[in-house]
Amino acid sequence: MSEPLLRVRDLRKEYDGVVAVDDASFELYGGEIVGLVGKNGAGKSTVIKALAGAISPDAGEVWLDGEPFAVTSPHHALDHGLAFMFQELELIPRMTVAENVMLGAHLPRRLGPFMSWRGMYEQAAQVLAELDDSIDPRGPVDALSVAQQRLVMIARALHRRARIVVLDEPTTSLTDREITDLHDICRRIRARGACVVYVSHRLGEIFSLTDRVIVMRDGHVVEQRATSELTHASLVDVITGGGIAAAREVGRRVTTPAPPADAEPLMRVRDLVRDGVVGPVSFDLRPGEVLGIGGLVGAGRTELLRLLYGADRSSGGSVEVRGRPVALRGPSQAMSAGIALLPEDRRHQGLILDFGVRENTTLASLGRFGSAVPGFPSRTRERAATDELIERLDVVTRDRDQPVRLLSGGNQQKVVIAKWLARDSDVLVFDEPTAGIDIGAKTQIYGIIESLSAAGKAVIVVSSEFNELVSICHRVLVLREGAHVGTLNGAEISEEAIVARCYGDASASV
Amino acid sequence: MAAEATQSVPPETPTARRSRRPASVYGLVGRYGVLAALVITFVVFCLLRPETFPTGDNLKTLLAQMAPVAIVAFGLTVVLVMGDFDLSIVGIIGLSSAVIVSLMSKSDVAWPLALIIGVLLAIAMGVLNGGLIAGIGASSFIITLAAGQVFSGVELEITGGQTIFDNIPTAFLNIATTNILGLSSAVWIMVAVFVIIYLLLNLTQLGRYMYAIGGNQEAARLSGISVKRIRTLGFIITALCSMVAAVILSSRAGAYSNEIGTSFFLPTYAAVFLGAAVLKPGTFNLGGTLIGALFLEVISNGLTLMSLSNAVVLIVQGAILAGAVLLATLQRRAA
Numbered sequence: 001m002s003e004p005l006l007r008v009r010d011l012r013k014e015y016d017g018v019v020a021v022d023d024a025s026f027e028l029y030g031g032e033i034v035g036l037v038g039k040n041g042a043g044k045s046t047v048i049k050a051l052a053g054a055i056s057p058d059a060g061e062v063w064l065d066g067e068p069f070a071v072t073s074p075h076h077a078l079d080h081g082l083a084f085m086f087q088e089l090e091l092i093p094r095m096t097v098a099e100n101v102m103l104g105a106h107l108p109r110r111l112g113p114f115m116s117w118r119g120m121y122e123q124a125a126q127v128l129a130e131l132d133d134s135i136d137p138r139g140p141v142d143a144l145s146v147a148q149q150r151l152v153m154i155a156r157a158l159h160r161r162a163r164i165v166v167l168d169e170p171t172t173s174l175t176d177r178e179i180t181d182l183h184d185i186c187r188r189i190r191a192r193g194a195c196v197v198y199v200s201h202r203l204g205e206i207f208s209l210t211d212r213v214i215v216m217r218d219g220h221v222v223e224q225r226a227t228s229e230l231t232h233a234s235l236v237d238v239i240t241g242g243g244i245a246a247a248r249e250v251g252r253r254v255t256t257p258a259p260p261a262d263a264e265p266l267m268r269v270r271d272l273v274r275d276g277v278v279g280p281v282s283f284d285l286r287p288g289e290v291l292g293i294g295g296l297v298g299a300g301r302t303e304l305l306r307l308l309y310g311a312d313r314s315s316g317g318s319v320e321v322r323g324r325p326v327a328l329r330g331p332s333q334a335m336s337a338g339i340a341l342l343p344e345d346r347r348h349q350g351l352i353l354d355f356g357v358r359e360n361t362t363l364a365s366l367g368r369f370g371s372a373v374p375g376f377p378s379r380t381r382e383r384a385a386t387d388e389l390i391e392r393l394d395v396v397t398r399d400r401d402q403p404v405r406l407l408s409g410g411n412q413q414k415v416v417i418a419k420w421l422a423r424d425s426d427v428l429v430f431d432e433p434t435a436g437i438d439i440g441a442k443t444q445i446y447g448i449i450e451s452l453s454a455a456g457k458a459v460i461v462v463s464s465e466f467n468e469l470v471s472i473c474h475r476v477l478v479l480r481e482g483a484h485v486g487t488l489n490g491a492e493i494s495e496e497a498i499v500a501r502c503y504g505d506a507s508a509s510v
Numbered sequence: 511m512a513a514e515a516t517q518s519v520p521p522e523t524p525t526a527r528r529s530r531r532p533a534s535v536y537g538l539v540g541r542y543g544v545l546a547a548l549v550i551t552f553v554v555f556c557l558l559r560p561e562t563f564p565t566g567d568n569l570k571t572l573l574a575q576m577a578p579v580a581i582v583a584f585g586l587t588v589v590l591v592m593g594d595f596d597l598s599i600v601g602i603i604g605l606s607s608a609v610i611v612s613l614m615s616k617s618d619v620a621w622p623l624a625l626i627i628g629v630l631l632a633i634a635m636g637v638l639n640g641g642l643i644a645g646i647g648a649s650s651f652i653i654t655l656a657a658g659q660v661f662s663g664v665e666l667e668i669t670g671g672q673t674i675f676d677n678i679p680t681a682f683l684n685i686a687t688t689n690i691l692g693l694s695s696a697v698w699i700m701v702a703v704f705v706i707i708y709l710l711l712n713l714t715q716l717g718r719y720m721y722a723i724g725g726n727q728e729a730a731r732l733s734g735i736s737v738k739r740i741r742t743l744g745f746i747i748t749a750l751c752s753m754v755a756a757v758i759l760s761s762r763a764g765a766y767s768n769e770i771g772t773s774f775f776l777p778t779y780a781a782v783f784l785g786a787a788v789l790k791p792g793t794f795n796l797g798g799t800l801i802g803a804l805f806l807e808v809i810s811n812g813l814t815l816m817s818l819s820n821a822v823v824l825i826v827q828g829a830i831l832a833g834a835v836l837l838a839t840l841q842r843r844a845a
Contacts, residue, residue: 311732332734341732349732352725354793363722364733366715375714419733 003066005030005195006051006082006164011060013046020046022219024060028164033186033196035206035227037239038216039408039438044199047216048166052084053077075104083157084166091141091149098124098137101155127155131185147178154185165189166197169436171205175296176499183209201436202465203232217241240440256453258474258490259286266458267339267427269308272317278303278482280317285427287456290449292473294466294498300482301462302344305429308460309341310334321427335364338426342416342433344462346409350416356401358386360415365423389418394444410441417448428452429460434468446472466495478502543837544788544798548805555812562815574694576807577686578755581700582774583781583799584707585751589744590782590794591711592723594643594650596748599778601661602635603771606756608665608674611766614682615674621682628753635661636749640742654745666768675765686761696758703751708796720744724794776824777806780831787837806830 004027011024021043028034038044050057053071062069064080071077074084091100098117101124108119124137131151135144141152150170157165167186171179186196186209200206206213207227215223215238223238230238265284273279278300285291295301306312308319310328319326319337326337334341343349351360362369362382369385371378386400393414397407404415413433420428430449434442449459449472463469469476476493478486478501486501488494555563562568582599589596610628613619619627639657643650686696711717722730723737731737752771759770784805785798809830810823 309732331732332736335734343729343732348726349728352722352729354725355722359718359722363718363730363735366718375716376709377715377718 002029004028004063005065006069007063007066008047008051009061009063011047011050011057011062013050013055013057019219021050021057024216024219024221026214026221026224028195028197030163030193030195031190032211033190033198033209035210035213036197036199036216037201037203037206037213037235039239039440042216042239042438043219044216045168046219048084048168048197048199051077051082051166078104078157078160078162081161081163082166083160083162083164084168085150085153085157085170086168091152093140093142095141096138097128097135097141097144097152100141100152101127101137101159103156105156105160123159124155127159128152130158130188131155132181145178147174147182150174150182151185154189158189163194164197165194166199168199169201170198171200171202175298179205201438203235206235207232215239236439239438256288256290256450259288263287266322268320268323270318270320272304272307272314272319274303274307274312275315276482278307278479279314279484281477281479281484282317283477283487285458285460287458288453289475290453290459290461290473292469292476292493293460293462293479294469294476294502295479296502298481299479299502301479302431303482304479305341305431305460305462308334308429309339311341311343335423335425338424340364340420340423340425340428342413342420342428342430344431344435346412346416350419351404351412353405354403356403357390357395357397357407357415357418358382358400360404361386361389361418361422364419368423385422386418389421393418393421393448408438408441410437410444413437413441413445414448417445425457427458427460431462432464433461434463434465466498469493469498470495541789541791544784544805545801548801548808551805551808551812555808555815559812559815563812568811568815570693570697572807572811573697573700575811576803577694577696577700578758579774579777579781579807580800580803581703581751581755581758582748583778583785583803584703584796585748586778586782587785587794587796587799588707588711588720588747589650589741590724590786591720592741592744593727594741594744596639596654596745597651597775598635598639598654598658598661599748599752600771600775601658601665602632602749602752603756603759603774604768605635605661605665605668606632606753607760607766607770608669610757611674611678611760612668614679615677615766618677621679624682625757628757629750632749632753633746636746637742639749640745643745644738644741669766669768671768673765673767678764683761683764686758696762699754699758703754704796704800707747711796716740716743721793776827776831777803777810780806780827783831783835 006028008027009025011021012019013021024043024047036044036047046055049055050060051062051071053073053076062071069080071082077084092103098120102120108116108123110116110119121137128135128137128151131154132148135148135151141149144152154165170182174182183205186198189196198206198210210227213223213225213227213230213235214221215235217239218241263286266287267285269285270282271280272282281304283291293301293304303312307314307328310330310333314328319328321337321339324337326339327333331341347353352363355363362377362385366377369377369381371381383400389395390397390400395407395411395414395418397411404412407415433445433449437445449461452459461469461473470493473493474490476488476498477484478488478498480502488497488501582603586596586599606628609631610624613624613627614621635657639650639654642648642653684695686694686699688695690698711720719730719735719740722733722735723740727737755774756771760766763770781802782794782799784802785796785800786792786794788798788801789795790798806827809826813823813826
C-alpha cells in the first residue's frame with residue numbers, strides 16, 4: 001500500500017487519572033473506508049476527539065502526509081482536510097442550507113467586502129448535486145429531514161475538500177433507504193481518493209461497507225485487519241475480548257414461551273389514535289408477552305408509545321389495564337396504571353444527568369420510600385433498593401451516588417430500567433432500548449426483557465434493528481405511515497416479513 | 511467562530527475503569543473558595559477596624575441587617591434550582607409592604623389580619639407568575655420582569671408614592687425588633703425560613719423533584735412529576751419569602767416608603783450565585799446561599815465602618831456577583 005495519509009503513534013489520554021486511550025497506533029490511507037468499532041468506553045470517541053483537536057492528548061504523535069502534525073482546534077483540523085461528523089447535528093437551524101455548507105469557509109466576495117450570495121448558492125449547489133439534488137441551497141436547513149441535514153454536514157466537508165471524513169454513528173435514526181444512500185456517498189468519497197472513517201455499533205454495515213476495520217478495546221487498538229479477513233463471530237470476539245458469548249445477538253430466539261392465546265389480557269388497546277400522526281391501533285397484551293413494534297423512522301412507532309404512556313394526548317380510543325380504563329391525561333395516570341416508558345432519548349428524556357444512580361433510580365417511586373415523616377423519603381431504604389437493582393441489572397458504576405452523566409450508554413439505559421423496576425411496573429414500554437449501546441450491554445438488556453417476561457410482565461419494544469425484534473418478540477405489530485399494516489406471530493416473524501410490511505407489498509422485495 | 515461554538519462531542523466516558531477521583535487542589539478551592547474568601551475578608555476587617563468591626567454589637571447588627579436579604583435569597587434559590595428566574599421580587603416586597611402598612615394605618619385593620627392578607631396577596635402574586643410561566647409556558651425572565659413592573663404600579667396607585675408611618679400598632683413594630691436570646695427577632699425569622707427551606711430542598715420528596723425539574727424538565731415530567739404545579743409552588747415560595755422580608759423591613763422602619771426593597775435586586779441574586787460556587791459547586795444550594803448572603807453583608811458592613819461611601823459598596827457587590835458567576839461557570843466546565 002502507498003504512504004499513509006495519516007499516521008498515529010502511541011496516542012495516550014487520561015481523564016482524572018483514568019486511562020481512556022493508551023498506546024493507540026494506526027494508519028489511515030487514501031481511498032479506503034475504515035470501520036472503527038469497539039464497545040462504549042473503548043476509547044473510540046477519545047481518539048476521534050484528539051484528531052479533531054477537541055481535546056489535547058497527553059502523549060503520542062500524529063503525521064499527516066508524512067509531516068508531523070499537531071491539531072490545535074476543530075477549525076485547524078478542517079483547514080488541513082480533516083472533517084468530523086458527530087452524532088449531534090452541527091448546523092445553525094435558521095440559516096439557509098448554503099450558509100451551513102459554507103460555514104467556516106472563505107465566502108465568495110463581490111464589490112470588496114460584501115459576500116456574494118449568488119456565489120454561495122452556486123458553490124453549495126455544486127457540492128450538494130453530488131449528494132442529493134433535491135436539497136435546495138436557498139432553503140432553511142431546519143426544513144430538511146435528519147438524513148438530509150447529515151448530508152448538508154457531509155457537503156460542508158466535501159466543499160472544504162476534506163481528505164479524511166470521520167462519521168460517528170451516522171446512521172442513527174435514518175431509514176434503510178437513507179442508509180443505503182449514505183453508504184453510496186461514502187463509496188463516492190472513497191473514489192475521490194479520500195479516507196472515510198466509519199464509527200458504528202451495527203456490525204452489518206461494517207461488513208457491507210468497510211474495507212478495513214480498526215477495533216478498540218479498553219483504550220487499546222487491538223486489531224487492524226481487512227474486513228474480508230473477518231467473520232461476524234470473530235469480530236464480535238475481538239470487540240468483547242471473547243468474554244461474552246454475544247454472538248447470540250443475531251441467532252438467538254425467544255426463550256420464554258408465548259403466553260396462551262386465551263390468557264386474560266393485561267392491557268387492552270382499542271382504536272388508539274392521534275389524528276394525522278398514528279392509529280387507529282388496537283391490540284391486546286397478555287402477561288409475559290413481548291410485543292415488538294416494527295416500522296420505518298417516521299412510521300409513528302415512538303408516537304404510539306408516547307400515546308400509551310400519556311406523554312402526548314390521544315385524539316381517540318381507549319386503553320385498559322387489568323380491565324380498568326386508564327385516562328391517559330399525563331404520565332402520572334399511566335404510571336398509576338402500571339405503565340412505564342423507557343424513552344427514545346435516554347439522556348434528554350430518561351435521566352437527570354447530574355443526579356446520581358440512586359436519585360435516578362428512585363425518582364419515579366420516591367413516595368414508596370417513606371420514613372416516619374410523610375414527604376421525607378428514607379435514604380436508608382432508597383440505598384437498599386438501589387443497591388439491589390444495581391446488583392440485579394449489573395449496572396457498572398463507581399458507587400450508587402455517581403452522577404449518571406459519567407456512566408456509559410448501556411449502564412445509563414439500565415438505570416432508566418431500574419427506575420421502572422423500582423416501581424414494579426406491569427407494562428414496560430421500551431423505545432429503542434439498545435440504540436447506541438455496546439454488544440455486551442445489549443445482550444444484558446435482552447436478558448432483562450426476558451426475565452421481565454418470565455415474571456409475568458408485559459413488554460412493548462420499538463427497535464429499528466429488526467433482527468432484534470425477531471430475536472426477542474412473541475409478536476410484532478408493523479406500522480407504516482402511522483397505520484397499523486400487519487401483525488406477525490411467533491414463527492411468522494422474520495426480518496424479511498417485517499421489511500416487506502414496512503414498505504408495503506409493492507416493494508416487498510427491498 | 512460559529513462552527514466551533516456548535517462543535518460538540520458525545521461523551522464516552524470510561525466509567526467501568528474509573529477509579530475514585532483524588533481530591534484535587536482545584537476541587538478544594540472550588541468547594542471552599544468562597545468560604546475562604548469570607549474568612550479572609552472577615553479577618554482583614556478585624557485587623558483594619560479592631561475597635562468597631564469584631565464587636566458583639568456590630569456582629570448582631572450585621573446579622574439583623576442581612577436577614578431580609580437572606581430570606582429573599584432563600585426563596586430565590588428555590589426557583590433557580592428549577593431553572594426559573596423571579597425578577598419580580600422588588601415589586602412583591604413593595605406591594606406587600608404597601609398593602610400591609612396601609613391596611614393597619616389607614617383602615618385600622620388588626621395587625622394579624624393585615625399579615626394574613628399579606629400572605630394571601632403573596633400567594634396570589636406567586637400563582638400569577640407561576641401560572642403564566644409554568645402553566646402557559648412563557649419565559650420566566652420576561653414574565654416576572656413585567657409582573658414586577660405591574661406590582662410596583664399597583665403599589666404606587668395604593669400609596670401615591672407617599673411614606674406611611676402613622677397609626678402603626680406597636681405589636682407590628684416589635685415583629686422585627688424584639689430581642690430574643692440576645693439576637694434580633696429578624697435573625698430568628700431568618701433562621702426559621704432557612705431551616706424550613708433547607709429541609710424542603712434537601713430532605714423531602716418535593717425538594718428532590720425540584721432538583722429533578724432543574725436537571726431535566728422533560729425527564730422529570732416523564733417520570734410522573736407534576737412539573738407545572740411544582741414550578742408554580744416555587745414562585746409562591748419566593749413571593750412568600752419576599753413578603754416576609756417586606757414585613758421585617760416595614761416593622762423595623764415603622765413605616766412604608768416607596769424605596770422599600772428597591773436595593774434588593776443585586777444582593778439577593780449575588781448571594782444565590784455566590785452560593786452556587788460553594789459547597790456543591792455548580793448547583794444552587796441553600797447552605798451556599800446563606801454563605802453568599804453573609805459574605806456580602808460582611809463586605810458591606812466592613813466597608814461602611816471604614817467610612818467608604820455607599821457607591822463603593824455597590825461597585826464591590828456588583829464585581830463580586832460577576833466574579834461568582836465566573837467562578838461557578840469555570841467549576842461547571844471543570845466538573
